[in-house]
Amino acid sequence: MxxxxxxxxxxxxxxxxxxxxxxxxxxxxxxxxxxxxxxxxxxxxxxxxxxxxxxxxxxxxxxxxxxxxxxxxxxxxxxxxxxxxxxxxxxxxxxxxxxxxxxxxxxxxxxxxxxxxxxxxxxxxxxxxxxxxxxxxxxxxxxxxxxxxxxxxxxxxxxxxxxxxxxxxxxxxxxxxxxxxxxxxxxxxxxxxxxxxxxxxxxxxxxxxxxxxxxxxxxxxxxxxxxxxxxxxxxxxxxxxxxxxxxxxxxxxxxxxxxxxxxxxxxxxxxxxxxxxxxxxxxxxxxxxxxxxxxxxxxxxxxxxxxxxxxxxxxxxxxxxxxxxxxxxxxxxxxxxxxxxxxxxxxxxxxxxxxxxxxxxxxxxxxxxxxxxxxxxxxxxxxxxxxxxxxxHQGGIVPALDYFHTSSIATPSTVNDQYIQIWWRTYSPPTWFLGDTNEDLQTITLNDENFKQGYNLDENKSKVVFDTMGIEYEYLLELINQLKSNDIPKSIYLITPTATFNYKHLSSDNEYKLVWDYHYHLDMDHLDFNDLNSLVPGLGIYELV
Structure with missing residues (x-):
């Protein structure tokens, strides 16, 4: 035996x-x-x-x-x-x-x-x-x-x-x-x-x-x-x-x-x-x-x-x-x-x-x-x-989407029914988890190659998801500033790894409020072994205020 x-x-x-x-x-x-x-x-x-x-x-x-x-x-x-x-x-x-x-x-x-x-x-x-x-x-x-x-x-x-x-x-x-x-x-x-x-x-x-x-x-x-x-x-x-x-x-x-x-x-x-x-x-x-x-x-x-x-x-x-x-x-x-x-x-x-x-x-x-x-x-x-x-491995993406889905239904005051999500340095968010059956959702994919071509927001859509993949930091800031300056009546949320948010000092460029975080998330595509802070696990949803 x-x-x-x-x-x-x-x-x-x-x-x-x-x-x-x-x-x-x-x-x-x-x-x-x-x-x-x-x-x-x-x-x-x-x-x-x-x-x-x-x-x-x-x-x-x-x-x-x-x-x-x-x-x-x-x-x-x-x-x-x-x-x-x-x-x-x-x-x-x-x-x-x-x-x-x-x-x-x-x-x-x-x-x-x-x-x-x-x-x-x-x-x-x-x-x-x-x-x-x-x-x-x-x-x-x-x-x-x-x-x-x-x-x-x-x-x-x-x-x-x-x-x-x-x-x-x-x-x-x-x-x-x-x-x-x-x-x-x-x-x-x-x-x-x-x-x-x-x-x-x-x-x-x-x-x-x-x-x-x-x-x-x-x-x-x-x-x-x-x-x-x-x-x-x-x-x-x-x-x-x-x-x-x-x-x-x-x-x-x-x-x-x-x-x-x-x-x-x-x-x-x-x-x-x-x-x-x-x-x-x-x-x-x-x-x-x-x-x-x-x-x-x-x-x-x-x-x-x-x-x-x-x-x-x-x-x-x-x-x-x-x-x-x-x-x-x-x-x-x-x-x-x-x-x-x-x-x-x-x-x-x-x-x-x-x-x-x-x-x-x-x-x-x-x-x-x-x-x-x-x-x-x-x-x-x-x-x-x-x-x-x-x-x-990318463990916070699905819980984050579920947070938007459940919060907008149970406690609309927590998550505005009309919002813009900006996903940065994560895998593409599978939007079916948002559970939208009213055709109120628009998804826009941006990368370094097509960013300069611009994008068109559909005013009839109450929910917008930007999948920005791993675009350059400067492009991300430009996108956020564009959305701010357009005075869009939607809450703007940035969803990104906790380590990236702190590592890039995003809070020094805009005012953000952490509304949700999830510890069991690791972004293995953007690790920087020269800075151990970039290895800290976690994913956060940050509201632009």
């Missing part, structure tokens, strides 16, 4: 379950896509909130499908709408995060249990997966990569079952018939999962390139099985195309679909591929060296356990999880835009391939001091990363 050293693995496993729920109810904000490619879009469509829809859903060639969003998050939102439940946006967000935790927990543990051949291997994989900060934090966030993780696990489980059938010993005719019936169902659902995976993220097949060799081998032996696989793939594909075509062409009715030219159908994965095939487009989102995933991102998600993966036992070389990992890393490394979250689907698979005996004698189950040190380092690494990414 494989021994997990230092602490009782069962106790830690149950603690990790509680931590999943804890971090799901924490307010960290890891990347704008977790909001702007999920509920910022869907709450506008279903609940009628005024939101900031990103370019992927508004361009002439939409690059993101609404189908998977409706599939995963639509049922809960429609239930809230149809039952007229008076949930705040923050409560809706928590509910969907909890939904992600429960679904992810069930799928991950089930797939790893069925995928791995022995109890020691299952214990190892589930333990390391459950204690990884990626699982504890990222998997509850509304990333398309989080959904991709579950879809990939199910796909690899089915492919591994097909592989086992190919490599197993001959069976009796009755067993073959029963096995064939089971495989028909699995092939159908594999086609469904692959379709959902592609519409969720166009890079999903990258993790299946090498494992798909077993699919081809199975189809070669069972020729008609390709029909079942194709049917499973085609049905959701057609549904997603219909949903996207009707959603992005609001003037169309479902009866118009039969008369459309094929070129008028919206096929978002193709649009996404065409967009990302253009180097100039990718450069707008960040160009990384091709080694970025392997040298930078992989160590960040694996931590010390990377050594357990690096010094893997040869028994893992040909396993289906290992082939999927290698397939995904190599393929995604050929794309010049490489973010850490693109690799998070490999975590459960990588944990399946950890070699706990890398630094100990394989003839005994007792780990030596080297492996104990490595495991303790794993605990420390994931505790630190979970606290930073799960609690502090």
């Amino acid at each position: 494989i021994t997990i050293p230092s602490l009782n693995w069962r106790a830690l496993f149950f603690i990790s379950i509680g931590l999943r729920f804890f971090f799901a109810l924490s307010n960290s904000y890891i990347h704008p896509d977790e909001h702007f490619q999920s509920l910022e879009v869907l709450t506008n469509k279903i609940l009628g909130f005024s939101t900031t829809i990103p370019w992927e859903f508004t361009s002439d060639s939409p690059a993101r499908s609404l189908g998977p969003l409706y599939l995963f998050y639509g049922p809960l939102l429609y239930f809230i709408k149809l039952t007229s439940l008076q949930f705040t946006p923050l409560q809706i967000w928590y509910l969907i995060r909890l939904q992600n935790v429960i679904i992810g927990w069930l799928i991950t543990d089930f797939c790893l249990h069925r995928l791995l051949p022995t109890k020691p291997e299952r214990v190892k994989a589930i333990f390391f997966t459950s204690t990884s900060y990626i699982t504890l934090v990222y998997q509850s966030h509304l990333f398309s990569n989080s959904l991709e993780t579950y879809l990939l696990l199910i796909s690899i489980l089915i492919i591994d079952n097909l592989r086992s059938t190919i490599e197993s010993n001959p069976q009796s005719d009755q067993e073959k018939a029963e096995n064939a019936k089971i495989k028909v169902n699995q092939l159908f659902w594999l086609g469904v999962i692959i379709s959902i995976g592609i519409f969720n993220r166009v890079t999903f097949p990258a993790f299946l390139i090498l494992p798909s060799l077993f699919i081809l081998q199975y189809i070669w032996i069972h020729k008609l099985s390709i029909i079942i696989l194709a049917i499973g793939f085609i049905i959701p594909t057609i549904l997603f195309i219909i949903i996207d075509t009707l959603s992005f062409n609001t003037s169309l009715e479902i009866t118009d679909l039969t008369s459309l030219d094929p070129s008028q159908y919206v096929i978002t994965p193709i649009n996404n591929l065409l967009y990302n095939a253009n180097y100039d487009n990718l450069s707008q989102h960040g160009i990384h060296p091709l080694y970025n995933h392997i040298i930078i991102n992989l160590p960040q998600i694996l931590g010390p356990s990377g050594l357990l993966f690096l010094f893997f036992n040869r028994q893992y070389w040909k396993t289906t999880p290992f082939l999927s990992i290698i397939s995904g890393i190599i393929t995604l490394s050929l794309i010049p835009h490489q973010e850490l979250r693109f690799l998070i689907p490999i975590i459960p698979l990588a944990c399946s391939c950890f070699n706990l005996y890398a630094f100990s004698n394989e003839t005994t189950t007792k780990p030596n001091w080297k492996s104990s040190l490595l495991i303790n380092s794993w605990y420390l690494f994931n505790i630190i990363m979970a606290i930073i990414m799960g609690v502090y």
Whole structure:
């Protein structure tokens, strides 16, 4: 039996379950896509909130499908709408995060249990997966990569079952018939999962390139099985195309679909591929060296356990999880835009391939001091990363938005019903948290490039949100002074990290009153290690008086 050293693995496993729920109810904000490619879009469509829809859903060639969003998050939102439940946006967000935790927990543990051949291997994989900060934090966030993780696990489980059938010993005719019936169902659902995976993220097949060799081998032996696989793939594909075509062409009715030219159908994965095939487009989102995933991102998600993966036992070389990992890393490394979250689907698979005996004698189950040190380092690494990414990272943005929403409803005297918010040196605020259903909200995005082009305030909007990102300090002051001089009958609020407010001495340029602050916020994009005051956590709402 494989021994997990230092602490009782069962106790830690149950603690990790509680931590999943804890971090799901924490307010960290890891990347704008977790909001702007999920509920910022869907709450506008279903609940009628005024939101900031990103370019992927508004361009002439939409690059993101609404189908998977409706599939995963639509049922809960429609239930809230149809039952007229008076949930705040923050409560809706928590509910969907909890939904992600429960679904992810069930799928991950089930797939790893069925995928791995022995109890020691299952214990190892589930333990390391459950204690990884990626699982504890990222998997509850509304990333398309989080959904991709579950879809990939199910796909690899089915492919591994097909592989086992190919490599197993001959069976009796009755067993073959029963096995064939089971495989028909699995092939159908594999086609469904692959379709959902592609519409969720166009890079999903990258993790299946090498494992798909077993699919081809199975189809070669069972020729008609390709029909079942194709049917499973085609049905959701057609549904997603219909949903996207009707959603992005609001003037169309479902009866118009039969008369459309094929070129008028919206096929978002193709649009996404065409967009990302253009180097100039990718450069707008960040160009990384091709080694970025392997040298930078992989160590960040694996931590010390990377050594357990690096010094893997040869028994893992040909396993289906290992082939999927290698397939995904190599393929995604050929794309010049490489973010850490693109690799998070490999975590459960990588944990399946950890070699706990890398630094100990394989003839005994007792780990030596080297492996104990490595495991303790794993605990420390994931505790630190979970606290930073799960609690502090941009953690004040959502509570600040909720403050504006709840205060304007409960105590209008605290927050004026008509206001201007200026967000500076924070991630873009997902405005659906303001809960505006009266189309009273205007969002204006300013950066160093477009600031001089100016902006137009809509006088019919009572609420204005300026997303100024990280513009130069001089531009921020110019914006504030412009709004002051225009004598606008709205309260003006500056939302910025506490450290930035003090570090830039903003109070010396204007009079501000702190109306709200939140300690668990860390802006990691504007740290100044020459001044330790800039490292102080916190986010404040400052009213210009």
